[in-house]
Amino acid sequence: MKEHIVTTYDEDLNSLKSNLTKMGLNVEKQIYNAVDLTKIINISKAKEVVENDKDIDALEKKIRGFATITLSKRQPLADDLRQIIISLKISSILERIGDHASNVAGRILSVKKAPDSYSTDSVHQLGLLVLKNFSTALSAYDQESKEIAQSVPTEDITINSVYETCFREHLHLMMEDRDIIGFCTQMLFIAKELERIGDLSKVISKEVIYNLQGTLK
Amino acid sequence: MAEKIKISTKKVNVFYGDKKALENINLEIPEKKVTSLIGPSGCGKSTFIRCLNRMNDTIDICRIEGKIIIDNEDIYSKEIDPVLLRAKVGMVFQKPNPFPKSIFENVAYGPRIHGLAKSDDELDELVTQSLVKAGLFQEIKDRIHEPGTSLSGGQQQRLCIARTIAISPQIILMDEPCSALDPIATAVIEELIDELAKNFTIVIVTHSMQQAARVSQQTAFFHMGNLIEVGRTDQIFSTPSQKKTQDYITGKIG
Amino acid sequence: MTNNLDRVELSLVGRKRSERLFKFYGFLGILIAFLFLITILYSVISQGQKAFFTTFIKVNIFFDSEIIDPQNQRNDEDIRYANFNKIITESLKKKFPENLNKNDSKELSSFISSSEADYLSEFVVKNKDYIGKYKNMWLLASSNIDVIVKNPEMEDLDEEDRLISNKQLGWLNQIRLNNELKKELNKNFFTKADSTEPEQAGIWGSLVGSFLTLLITLVLSFPVAVAAGVFLEELAPKNKFTEFLEVNINNLAAVPSIIYGLLGLAIFLNIMHLPRSAPIVGGMVLALMTLPTIIIATRSSLKSVPPSIREAAIGLGATRFQSVVDHVLPLAIPGIMTGTIIGMSRALGESAPLLMIGMVAFIVDVPTTFLDSSTALPVQIYLWKSTAARGFVELTAAGVIVLLVFLILMNGLAVFIRQKFEKKW
Numbered sequence: 001m002k003e004h005i006v007t008t009y010d011e012d013l014n015s016l017k018s019n020l021t022k023m024g025l026n027v028e029k030q031i032y033n034a035v036d037l038t039k040i041i042n043i044s045k046a047k048e049v050v051e052n053d054k055d056i057d058a059l060e061k062k063i064r065g066f067a068t069i070t071l072s073k074r075q076p077l078a079d080d081l082r083q084i085i086i087s088l089k090i091s092s093i094l095e096r097i098g099d100h101a102s103n104v105a106g107r108i109l110s111v112k113k114a115p116d117s118y119s120t121d122s123v124h125q126l127g128l129l130v131l132k133n134f135s136t137a138l139s140a141y142d143q144e145s146k147e148i149a150q151s152v153p154t155e156d157i158t159i160n161s162v163y164e165t166c167f168r169e170h171l172h173l174m175m176e177d178r179d180i181i182g183f184c185t186q187m188l189f190i191a192k193e194l195e196r197i198g199d200l201s202k203v204i205s206k207e208v209i210y211n212l213q214g215t216l217k
Numbered sequence: 218m219a220e221k222i223k224i225s226t227k228k229v230n231v232f233y234g235d236k237k238a239l240e241n242i243n244l245e246i247p248e249k250k251v252t253s254l255i256g257p258s259g260c261g262k263s264t265f266i267r268c269l270n271r272m273n274d275t276i277d278i279c280r281i282e283g284k285i286i287i288d289n290e291d292i293y294s295k296e297i298d299p300v301l302l303r304a305k306v307g308m309v310f311q312k313p314n315p316f317p318k319s320i321f322e323n324v325a326y327g328p329r330i331h332g333l334a335k336s337d338d339e340l341d342e343l344v345t346q347s348l349v350k351a352g353l354f355q356e357i358k359d360r361i362h363e364p365g366t367s368l369s370g371g372q373q374q375r376l377c378i379a380r381t382i383a384i385s386p387q388i389i390l391m392d393e394p395c396s397a398l399d400p401i402a403t404a405v406i407e408e409l410i411d412e413l414a415k416n417f418t419i420v421i422v423t424h425s426m427q428q429a430a431r432v433s434q435q436t437a438f439f440h441m442g443n444l445i446e447v448g449r450t451d452q453i454f455s456t457p458s459q460k461k462t463q464d465y466i467t468g469k470i471g
Numbered sequence: 472m473t474n475n476l477d478r479v480e481l482s483l484v485g486r487k488r489s490e491r492l493f494k495f496y497g498f499l500g501i502l503i504a505f506l507f508l509i510t511i512l513y514s515v516i517s518q519g520q521k522a523f524f525t526t527f528i529k530v531n532i533f534f535d536s537e538i539i540d541p542q543n544q545r546n547d548e549d550i551r552y553a554n555f556n557k558i559i560t561e562s563l564k565k566k567f568p569e570n571l572n573k574n575d576s577k578e579l580s581s582f583i584s585s586s587e588a589d590y591l592s593e594f595v596v597k598n599k600d601y602i603g604k605y606k607n608m609w610l611l612a613s614s615n616i617d618v619i620v621k622n623p624e625m626e627d628l629d630e631e632d633r634l635i636s637n638k639q640l641g642w643l644n645q646i647r648l649n650n651e652l653k654k655e656l657n658k659n660f661f662t663k664a665d666s667t668e669p670e671q672a673g674i675w676g677s678l679v680g681s682f683l684t685l686l687i688t689l690v691l692s693f694p695v696a697v698a699a700g701v702f703l704e705e706l707a708p709k710n711k712f713t714e715f716l717e718v719n720i721n722n723l724a725a726v727p728s729i730i731y732g733l734l735g736l737a738i739f740l741n742i743m744h745l746p747r748s749a750p751i752v753g754g755m756v757l758a759l760m761t762l763p764t765i766i767i768a769t770r771s772s773l774k775s776v777p778p779s780i781r782e783a784a785i786g787l788g789a790t791r792f793q794s795v796v797d798h799v800l801p802l803a804i805p806g807i808m809t810g811t812i813i814g815m816s817r818a819l820g821e822s823a824p825l826l827m828i829g830m831v832a833f834i835v836d837v838p839t840t841f842l843d844s845s846t847a848l849p850v851q852i853y854l855w856k857s858t859a860a861r862g863f864v865e866l867t868a869a870g871v872i873v874l875l876v877f878l879i880l881m882n883g884l885a886v887f888i889r890q891k892f893e894k895k896w
Contacts, residue, residue, distance in 0.1 A: 004468050075427055077454050077466045214456035275785065277709065303788040310786070314779040316798055326797070327787040377783070384787065 012070050013080065016087050019066065023059040023091060024138045027098045030056065031134055031197060034104040035127030038190060041108055049105035056098035063091040082214065086207040090141065093207075097134070097200050100193045107193075111186045118180055120173065122166040123191050129159050130198045137201040140208045149212075152205035159198040166191050223248040223388060223418045224269060229283035231264055231273070238264045239442045242283070246435075251410060251419045253429035253450070256439035257465065262422045265439070266390050269420065270306040271299040287388070304331055307381035311393040313373035315365030315380070320357055323365045323376055324348060327384040343383060351379035352409050371402025378409065382417070389413065391421040395428065407432050426466050430454045438462045515875075519868030522660060525670060526612040526620045528582060529651035532562045532591065536603045539595060547596050555588040556580065559610070566651075567642060578639055584611040584670050609653065614669040614862030616643065620652065621865065634861055660869065664837050665851065669862025672855070674873050676837045680750060680830070680845030681819065681877070683838060687754020688818050689811075692761040697800075697807060699762075700769025705795045717770075724763035728817075731760045732827025740828060747829040748844040756824045761814035768810020772803035801892065808889040812882050819878055822849040848874045 004010050033049050036042075067088045070076070076084055133155045140149035167188065174184045224246040231239040239261045246252045254262040264273070271292060273279040284291045292302055304327075316323050324344045327333075334340035348354035348361075353375040357368070365376050374394060381389060391410075395403040410419060410432050423429050429436055430450060437447040438459070446459045457463045536543070538561075539553045560580040564571060571579065587610045595601060612620070615634045619625055620643075630637055646652050664676025703720075707713050735756035739745045745752050776799045784794035825831070830846050831854070838845035846854070852870040855863045 006468065009468065077426060077430075078457060078463050080467045081455070270786065272782070272786065275782075300788050300790055303786060308786040310779065310782060312779060314783040316780065316783065317802065326784075326789075330787070330789055330793060330797075380783075380787065 009074055009080075012066075012074070013083060016063065016066055016070065016084065019059070019063050020087050020091060020094075021138070021142055023056065023063065023094050024141070026052075026056055026059065027094045027101065028131070028135060028138060030098055030101040031127075031131050034101040034108075035124065035131050035194075037105060037108045038127050038187075039121065039124045041112070041114060043109065043112070046105040046108045050102050050109070053098055053102035056095060060091045060095040064088060067091075079211070079214075082211045086211045089207050090204055093200050093204055097197050100197050100200075104190050104193050107186050107190050111183055115180045115183050117177055118173070118183055118187075120169060122162075122169055123187050123194070126159070126162050126166050126191055127194050129155070129162055130194045130201070133159060133198060134201045137204040137208070140205050144208070144212060146209060146212050149205040149208040153202050156198050156202045159195070163191060163195045163198075220247040220250070222246065223287065224420075225286045226268075227284045227286065229265075229268065229281065229285060231261070231268060231282075232280045233276075234278045237442060242444050244437055244444060244447060246418065246420060248418050249414060249416065250435060251414050251421060251433040252435045252437065253433035254420065254422045254437050254439060255424075255426060255429050255465075256445075259441075260439040261442040262439045263392055266392055266420055266422050269388070269390055270303050270308055272308065274299055304384055305386050306388045306390060307384065307386035308390045308392070309374070309377050309381055309394050312397050313370060313377050315368070315373050315376050317364060317366055319362045320348075320365050320368070320376060321361045324380050324383045327380060331384055333384060347379040347383040350382055350413075351375045352405065352412075353379055369402070371398050371405060374398060374402070374406060375409065378406075378413075382413070386417070388418045388420070391419065393422050393424060396424060403428070426454065438465065440465065515868050515871050518865055519870075519872040521621045522865040522869035523657055524621075524654045525657040525659070526617045527609040527653050527655055528612050528616070528646060529607055529609050529653070530559070530562050530583070531565065531605055531607050532558065533565070533605050534558065534595060534601050534603060535561065539602055545599050545602075550596050550599075551592050553592065553595075555591045556585075558591065559583050559587060567645070575638065578636060579642065581613055582616055582639070582642070584613045585668060586671050587611055609655075611659075611670060614860060617670055618861050618865075619643065620654070660866070664835050665833055665846070665854070666835060669860055669866060672863070672866060674848075674851065674866075674870055676834055677846045677848050677851035677870075678873065678877070680753075680834075680838050681848040683750035683841055683845065684753040684757065684825075684830075684847055685815065685818060685881075687751055687841065688757040688761055689815065691755060691758035692765060692814065693811060695758075696762050696765035697769050700766045700773065700807075701795055701800065703766070704770045704773045705799070706791060720763050720766055724767055727823075728760055728821045729823040729827060731756050732824030734759065735824060735828045746842050746844070748832050748834070748846070749842045750838065750845055751841040752828050753825050753830050753845075753847060754841075756828055757818040757821065760821070760824060761818050764814035764817070765807070765810045768813070769803065769807050772806025772810070773799060775806065776802045804892040805889045808885050808892070812885040815881060815885070816878060819881065820849055820874070822847070822853055825850050848877065 030049055030052060033045060037046055037049070067084050070084055074080065133152055136148060136155065137152045139145070140152065170184045170188050170191070174181045222245045224244075226242050226244045229239060229242040230237065242265060244265075254266060256262050267273045268281060268285060269287075269292075273281065281293060285293060287302075287306070290297060316326065318326075321344055324347050325340055328340060328343050334343050344361075345354060348357070353372060356372065357363075365373065368376060374397075378389075378394075395406050398406065407428065410421070413419060421429075421433065433450050435447065436450045436453045438445045438453065438457075438461075440461055446453065446457060446462045448458075453462065454466060457466065463469075535558060538557055539550060539555075540546075542549070560576060563579045563582065564576065567579070590610075591608075616639075619633070619635055619640075625633060626640060633640070635643070643652075659671055660673045660675075662675050663671060663673030666672040703713065703716065735752060739752045739755055740747060773795075780798050780802065781794050784798050785791070789797065825847050830850055832844060832846065833854070834844055834846050836843070848870065852867055852874065855867045855870060
């Protein structure tokens, strides 16, 4: 990457990027914990995930403020301008992903315990796929790679079909056993949250491509 | 976009003595639009713009090859009289240079020497209209016979613009017209450029990327005497196709 | 860091001292120059102002009809031919009733200026009824008497050095006692041209001569020089030839003025046979001398006008010539006027070239046209200085005063013009 004549400009842009990466890693950790909760219910862990969402929000505010100042200071053009725009967009997306992860944990807190007759782990599997795709999207941003970014929407198609399968499975479960309808409904909501995370990861990868080539194709 | 081309340069090379200042410039300037020329110091953009009204004729060691065609005529051919050319192609300079005469006399000088007004009343009207079009009339209408040099920097530059449009040129060349002005005066001039573009073809040299992005529809990037890239302004400043252009506009060492 | 400041402080001592010394010397120089100026002005003015006044003696003239009009014909021509000197001498004798021998008569008659005889004859022609009558008249004293009256310290000198004899001194004192002596404005000085008699000599002739000469000089040199300056600076191509021209013009400004006189002698007098000693020739010679000065001032003044004004005019479609005449030249006027002042002042004061073309002759008539013989102020002063008669000493100084006043007025006019154009900046 060619350096700017004004070195503090480079420092500002690098700082913006590292903050965003840090936020991404934090969100990744939240998703990991939330997905883990869909396998083994751990109340204290769930509480932690809900708590930590505040930090994510704070990071988003910080990044937004920093990007705004950089915009006014540097009056950026071309690739610099795009980089700052997407950092604003991605930070906002990450914040929403963080909310979804926190919602998953919140749902776990309200079910408290899995019924014994509930034997499927399709939600967990869905979660693992979503987590992996999110990490890919983050890598695409971090490494500024078009190829990595392009693989995310492709994988998301898989995620969507897994979600459909998971949805039908749970409907089946609810029809067979009336007692676990409540629990299954919650699991369905959780699955939806996870599916949303998948969608938003796709948006992140699209922004990365925009930054690299100047168009949203 | 069926744009009418007002100025077309073909294989233009400019030399100062033995030193080559511009190489193989092929640039088309559309009619009644604003074209901005950007580039680092010494890249040749001022030299280029001064070729368009043959101001470089006043410099003995300056030599030009190639053709510059305005309205189907090569302005460097022997039949063209540079004095007549300059009635068609006006120029506003970097540092405001009003004549040390009254505001009225400043604007009236051009029409006088070209015999554009047949009577004193006609001249009065012409001067007033030019000052109105330059956005200066309201501010100075009560002191139109005071010296032009008593105005502020921004007003002086608008006076120079009024002076230029008084002879109704078709093309107005502006060589960094705002570089000596404060931000508010600059904004007033930019607003004026927007208005003027409705009736004149404007070519503006500027050091400010943001100004070029704001006022022009077409931008040409010069670097070390070469024309690196030319295109629609919004494209040049968001996704330039040449790396040199990108490096220059983002302030990278290049 | 502080080391730096200490070093700076040390250097300040020497630097400030040099500046103080320089200022002091400058001030001292100005003071000395001022003292010189005061001294010169004082000596010139104190001596010169004496010449502005002249002595008159009251004489009771008896218009003896025997001498004036013996045939009683009242014929103007006869009256004019009458011996009025005798009338004056006889009337003077009546002042001093003691016995006077022939020598005494001569000494007495030399009290009155020789011009008064004509004055009286004209008077009688106009007032014939005075014939045979007495009239008290104030007559112009001769130069020697005038000198003694103006320089009373000369009375203490010995008779050989004094200009007037002891007897004459006695008569003078007598006249003084009788209040028959008065000093009045020297009209001759301001209205007449040169003369052999100091009391009849005037500066007006040479003043008019200088004025006419300088008028020619100005009319010939100013437009030509300004046009040449404009052409060479703005319109001529810049090549080896024009550079050569510039070097030559600069050198011409330093050529001794007498060379121009020789040039004038050779061309204007010997080849073109123009009248000698005429203002037209003097003016032409001085114009040649002044041209380089004004050309140089014009060029340097044009150079100092910022090129942005020129560019603005050319950008509007003015021709090169238009841009110079309409815009550059008016701004260059102050500098051009300065050069003109310098040139014209030099022309006023130069006598060497004028001597060469013959404006050194003794001219008694005030010139009326450009072709009349005349002389110029500096030449007149030189002539008076080299004359033996004592009475011309004061006149020389008075001539210098007139020259200075002329110079100041001329410069004042040019400065006024310059101010007027400078305001437009």
